[in-house]
Amino acid sequence: MESVGYHILGGIVTILVAFTVGLTYMGLSRKITARVQNRKGPPFYQNFIDALKLASKESAIHHGFMQHVGPAFLMVTSIMSVLVIPVLNNGNWFPNLNFHGDLIFLLYIMVFGPLGMALGAGQTGNPNSAIGITRGLSQMVGFEIPWVMALVALMMQYQTTSLVDLLEIQQIHGWLMFSSPFAFLAAVMAMLGMFRYSPFDIVSAPSELASGPASENGGKYLFTMMSSGSIFAFAKLVLYVDLFMGGAGNLIELLVKTFVIYLIPMLYGIVSPRYRTEQAIRYFWGWPLFFGFLALIHALAF
Amino acid sequence: MINDKNSQKIADFIKNWARKHSIWVLGYGTGCGAIEIPPTMTSRYDAERLGVRGAATPRQADVLLITGYLTTKTLKRVIRVYEQMQDPKYVIGFGSCTINGGMYYDSYNTIKVLDKYLPVDVYINGCMPRPEAVLAGFAKLQQLIAEGKATGAQKYKENHEYYRGNLRKIIGNKYEMPLYNW
Numbered sequence: 060m061e062s063v064g065y066h067i068l069g070g071i072v073t074i075l076v077a078f079t080v081g082l083t084y085m086g087l088s089r090k091i092t093a094r095v096q097n098r099k100g101p102p103f104y105q106n107f108i109d110a111l112k113l114a115s116k117e118s119a120i121h122h123g124f125m126q127h128v129g130p131a132f133l134m135v136t137s138i139m140s141v142l143v144i145p146v147l148n149n150g151n152w153f154p155n156l157n158f159h160g161d162l163i164f165l166l167y168i169m170v171f172g173p174l175g176m177a178l179g180a181g182q183t184g185n186p187n188s189a190i191g192i193t194r195g196l197s198q199m200v201g202f203e204i205p206w207v208m209a210l211v212a213l214m215m216q217y218q219t220t221s222l223v224d225l226l227e228i229q230q231i232h233g234w235l236m237f238s239s240p241f242a243f244l245a246a247v248m249a250m251l252g253m254f255r256y257s258p259f260d261i262v263s264a265p266s267e268l269a270s271g272p273a274s275e276n277g278g279k280y281l282f283t284m285m286s287s288g289s290i291f292a293f294a295k296l297v298l299y300v301d302l303f304m305g306g307a308g309n310l311i312e313l314l315v316k317t318f319v320i321y322l323i324p325m326l327y328g329i330v331s332p333r334y335r336t337e338q339a340i341r342y343f344w345g346w347p348l349f350f351g352f353l354a355l356i357h358a359l360a361f
Numbered sequence: 362m363i364n365d366k367n368s369q370k371i372a373d374f375i376k377n378w379a380r381k382h383s384i385w386v387l388g389y390g391t392g393c394g395a396i397e398i399p400p401t402m403t404s405r406y407d408a409e410r411l412g413v414r415g416a417a418t419p420r421q422a423d424v425l426l427i428t429g430y431l432t433t434k435t436l437k438r439v440i441r442v443y444e445q446m447q448d449p450k451y452v453i454g455f456g457s458c459t460i461n462g463g464m465y466y467d468s469y470n471t472i473k474v475l476d477k478y479l480p481v482d483v484y485i486n487g488c489m490p491r492p493e494a495v496l497a498g499f500a501k502l503q504q505l506i507a508e509g510k511a512t513g514a515q516k517y518k519e520n521h522e523y524y525r526g527n528l529r530k531i532i533g534n535k536y537e538m539p540l541y542n543w
Contacts, residue, residue: 098407111379117448270417277420
């Protein structure tokens with residue numbers, strides 16, 4: 060069972076499932092947004108049509124080497140993070156490459172893709188891209204701090220840096236959502252920024268910045284970014300389920316739990332207008348940071 | 362098998378189906394007709410259910426929607442925007458002004474017939490066309506894409522000198538936009 064071929068096949072299955080689920084969730088979010096705005100909305104598979112069209116478009120754009128490599132950085136990051144995060148508890152169908160210390164690895168790898176994309180977008184020379192990068196990195200400084208504090212609190216409280224260990228602890232003691240509530244609150248509030256939905260869509264604000272870092276990327280580049288975004292969304296959702304909701308025993312349970320988590324940034328986004336950059340950072344350094352400190356104190360005290 | 366005519370036909374059918382149901386529109390809204398686009402996109406008429414969506418930049422757009430008249434000053438910019446778009450690309454002329462000048466038929470600084478400068482795939486008639494007419498125009502474009510008849514971009518490449526010559530007649534030899542310097 061533990062052969063190399065089994066792991067490679069399992070990795071491909073994981074990536075395909077992540078791609079499908081991520082794109083479907085994005086399509087459902089477009090549908091739900093439309094229903095909230097009293098519209099009929101596109102069909103839930105609209106994003107698959109968009110992806111197919113983008114992949115079949117020609118791309119005759121050249122600004123330099125990094126511009127071509129930028130979207131690939133995003134894709135590499137998404138695939139690496141989805142391969143490290145355990146998808147199911149028993150992991151028969153989704154063998155993955157998790158190891159002791161994968162939480163720390165995830166902390167690093169999750170900011171690697173945006174940095175690569177920033178290099179790529181910087182080379183296009185489009186002023187909108189430059190402003191988008193500045194905003195994106197500022198926002199990342201905002202939400203990374205409560206997110207790291209939440210994870211460090213978990214690591215301190217349970218004396219482990221392994222996701223699999225945390226899953227085993229939850230099978231004995233119940234969900235971490237209840238046993239370390241402040242870390243959960245800080246992490247969920249940081250997630251609002253991580254998903255970049257409104258009010259935190261300051262990076263790719265289409266009406267303001269002409270879609271920011273992506274503004275010189277069309278066709279196949281945009282397809283790469285879109286598919287990597289959907290895989291990364293799935294990876295993040297599964298990470299939250301693994302950390303705080305006890306993982307999932309089968310695929311249906313996983314879909315239900317991830318969709319519940321996904322509803323939080325989506326529904327918060329539908330009813331919120333866009334923040335300015337400094338407002339977004341002030342938001343993250345307010346209550347999320349407070350809950351992060353409480354989580355650290357809680358971890359030290361118990 | 363890859364270069365077989367029938368398999369190419371099937372691939373074209375699938376691609377055209379995707380292009381038909383996913384139209385990203387770049388609105389060049391300097392004319393007054395741009396005021397009809399928001400009601401087309403929002404709750405009342407909801408163009409998104411047909412897959413019609415706004416695009417932010419020319420690189421991501423499929424359709425260049427020219428709403429109303431173009432002055433000789435903006436013409437150069439529109440042509441630059443059109444050339445920045447990626448194949449396959451389409452142009453929709455919106456309103457009477459793009460067909461024969463409309464109410465600006467004797468104006469000294471607007472162009473009268475858009476088709477001399479850009480290959481228009483679909484015209485939407487009216488001054489101004491209502492959102493129903495805009496949706497009908499998109500439906501016509503979808504039909505043309507599905508049949509493979511929306512070949513404006515190809516026509517532009519083949520007759521590039523004709524289109525550029527018409528532009529020179531208007532603005533002289535002052536086509537001095539900076540080349541890409543980034």
